Amino acid sequence: MKKYIVSILVLFVCATSISQNKKDVLLTVNGKPVYSSEFIRVYSKNLDLVKEESQKSVDGYLDLFIDYNLKVAEAHAEKLDENKAYIDEFNKYRDQLSRNYIYEEEVTNELAHEAYDRGLEEINADHILILADYEDSPQDTLKAYNKAKMVLDKARAGEDFETLVKTYSEEPNANKSAGKLGYFTVFNMVYPFENMAYNTKPGKISNIVRTRFGYHIIKVNDRRIRAEKISVSHIMIADNGEERTFDPKERINEISALLKQGETFESLAKQYSDDKNSAKQGGKLSSFRRGDLRAPEFEDAAYNLQKSGDVSDPVKTQFGWHIIRLEEKFPITTFEDEKEQLLSKLKGGLRSKMVTSALNDKIKELFDYKVVTGYKKYFNDELKTDYFGKDWKFADVDASKNKVIFKLDKKEFTYNDFGAFLTKGQRRIGGFKQKDNMLASFYDEFETFELLKYYKENLEEENEEYGAILNEYRNGLLIFDVMNENIWTKAKNDSVGLKKFYETIKNNYQWGERVEGVIYSATSNEAAKQVESLLKEAKTADEIKAAMNTDDTVNVIVSDGKFELGKRELPESFNAIKGVSPIYSKDNRFVIVNVREVMPSEVKELDAVKGKVMSEYQTYLEKTWIEGLRSKYDVEINKKALKKVKKELNS
Incomplete structure (x- = not known):
């Protein structure tokens, strides 16, 4: 959470690695110079992030830039840069960041291309392991190798590989696993093993390969193209929801039945899905590959769909119940698309030792x-x-x-x-x-x-981009801490102040006119008329469901609660009158509402809007605090330098 907020706070970064005496001083904050090049860099980089048009001008953006530097100055004044937690987190980030800039490019790119090419395929293989440690004596090492050679000769002579596994393999649990590894791809195995597997044809038995575990003999059974990226839509019913009065499993089965009866996926997603973000798009999700999501059950069901438009049965995950529709299968991504992820993965295992050796040579030459x-x-x-x-x-x-x-x-x-x-x-x-x-x-x-x-x-001096990003994070952490100290924690703990502030703005938070009652959403006009008749007989919601629906067919979906006019649950032209409404129809849905009570517009209680009010309160406190910082610290603007900046940015 903290890193996420820091990334938002860091609107400004300082390019520190260029010699400062070559820069124009744009302004001073509490006597500390801030250079024109810093402002130009952040203005050019972050202009699209500024929401208010008035702040997109150089003068308007300069105000934001000054506020940023005032916060940094206050953080130093409060000695927040001396806090152990700050120092530890900054050092940790610096170590992580430096890894992205410290590598030997030629060797790394060669390994990255190799990994990408291998990642296009999956290999199915079995293996036999003869244990051998790199610290074993020469005699023990030779003994292990000779045993592996004897087993290899038997395998290539045609003896059954599974029998050889159970007879000779020293892998723990070899008798149970029979040496079967299933399908694997790049980075799943240690590098020497991976090399040998990818260089052995299906149906063939490899040469002996040495790893830190010992000597391996690999039988490659199959090679296949790796699963492509796909996109799907889904309808989700969460296990828990606000004012939930129905069983999630029962509801997802009702929706599944409606789909089979011809209802459109998009309309049902918009009406019923608890994934509000995707519901607006008819249930559509961002594309993914197998392993990207935290729900293997969802992935398995999605990848079992064969062609666009295929729809799954209800699927249970840790998030709730889903119905999934396959939208598209995508071609394999390019090397450039995956390059950053591949470079990150190269930093472990034997590949990293190859990169480290090349990097050592580079450092030796450089220094x-x-x-x-x-x-x-x-x-x-x-x-x-x-x-x-x-x-x-x-x-x-x-x-x-x-x-x-x-x-x-x-x-x-x-x-x-x-x-x-x-x-x-x-x-x-x-x-x-x-x-x-x-x-x-x-x-x-x-x-x-x-x-x-x-x-x-010495990296900050060697790499300008690295120095700028590091300073960005340095100041971002300080701003997080100073804002947390003076704004966020204060607002969170000041319940009295929050209540007083709420009283000044509560009229901005109003419930629209609402009704309390039961919504009956029928699949046809005839079904809606049946509901209408049953309501006239004073049947309850449960009785109506029992009368209208069967295990195989859903004719009506029932929702009980409070509903605000103008929201998606109620028909667009709904007239809020106590009692049973007429039938409203749209998009093949036929809706009747049994209104128990009409609730007039009223102010929302603080508890109902606490998050939004807290956000406004924090904004108010920050504005007041910034006004105090502007009074506390001297800020001087070099008008001549500012004129040059405007000319450069507007040219």
């Missing part, structure tokens, strides 16, 4: 990397038995420990730095059986960590 050899012998001698007992410490006792291992520009990384890294690494030595392997692995980690850390520390 004049120099390495000094000799550390291996020194640390092999230092790592005595007590290191494996987790009691080892790299104490600074002799000058040799200040020797340089490598340099980046003028920054030196010493034996002491690596020793401290090794000290922390003792808790992770359980996975190593060979000291040489452990030392090499820890050194690679140490060097990668320091290279990346140094690059991040």
Whole structure:
């Protein structure tokens, strides 16, 4: 929630990486300069987000820009930038953001294209696993490989693969699973396994492939095109609703029956669906692919529909009951459409190590990397038995420990730095059986960590866009905190002030004329006349439903409650008179309303409109607060610079 609000608050970003002495000072806020380039950037970027036409002019937008900078100034004055929560969240975001800018482009793009191509297909395969750890002795490793080779020879000689799985596979639960993996696609398996599977033809058995789990033999059974993106419409009846007087399952079955009787999907969605957003569009949802939604039951039902216009039976999900209609099947998306998501997924697994290696080379070239050899012998001698007992410490006792291992520009990384890294690494030595392997692995980690850390520390200077976005989030967090402190929390806790404010605006919140009663929506004029006759006999709503509907046929849908004139539940030309109304017809719906009471227009109680009143109250408090900030802080505008800005933006 906080990140979402911050993204809305951040209307303005400051391009900090251009040398400030090359910019014109547009204004000063409490003595702090704000540059013309900053204003031009945010004005050009965010003009479409401004709703009021008066604020779209340079002068009007400048007022918003000043208010923004006043809020930042107040946040610093209240020392909100020193709060631990703020610092932690900013650092977390900076780390996440930097990952989007720190990668080796050529290698990354090659891997992204490979992943996209593989993602167009799904593979069905079985496998046999012979366990082997990278830390096993050479003798144990060879023994495991020879066993895998023996099993491979049997498989290629024609022996039954499932029997071989149950006889030789060391995968847990192999006897039960029979080594069957089902269908999978890119990123579902570790990279070496994926590589081998995608390079083995259906019906063939792969060569032996090594992963961190051991040696695998893969039998590829099938390859198929991956499911395309689809769009659907739905009618949803939620499990819980306001003033609900009916059973959701019964209602969805009634609607399903109406569809089978020829009612249109769009009209029923508009009239009955509890998904108000899609109901306005006749139930239409945004397109999706399998796995995009949080409702597998919904996806399964949607993908089981074969052609446009096909309609599902009622489907139960965590959100309620649905009827789904297939609208369209889309062609597979392009690489450019999926590029950002693919790049994000490349940051895990073996692919990430390939990217990291390329990135390390890039950083070394960028920052004049120099390495000094000799550390291996020194640390092999230092790592005595007590290191494996987790009691080892790299104490600074002799000058040799200040020797340089490598340099980046003028920054030196010493034996002491690596020793401290090794000290922390003792808790992770359980996975190593060979000291040489452990030392090499820890050194690679140490060097990668320091290279990346140094690059991040200098990234704002290296990448202008990154610096601007980072400053955007920095100020956005501060504005969230200062607004929360001075506006939102105050409004939430000030029940007395909220009530007083409500009294000044309550006439803006009125119920229209309403009726309390029962709406009977019939499928035909004849059915409506039957309802009319039953009402004259003083039959209850339940009695009318029982008389009109069967398990197979729904002739009337009944809704009991309070209904406002002009809303979708009542006919457009409905005349609010107590008693049984005449029959109203529209779009093949025939409606009768039994009005128990006509309720005149009246002011809505605070509890009924609290959210809207709270929003107005917060706006009022913010306006008053901003007026105070304008009095508290000096704001000076450089008219000459402003004139240049207007000329540039209007050219």
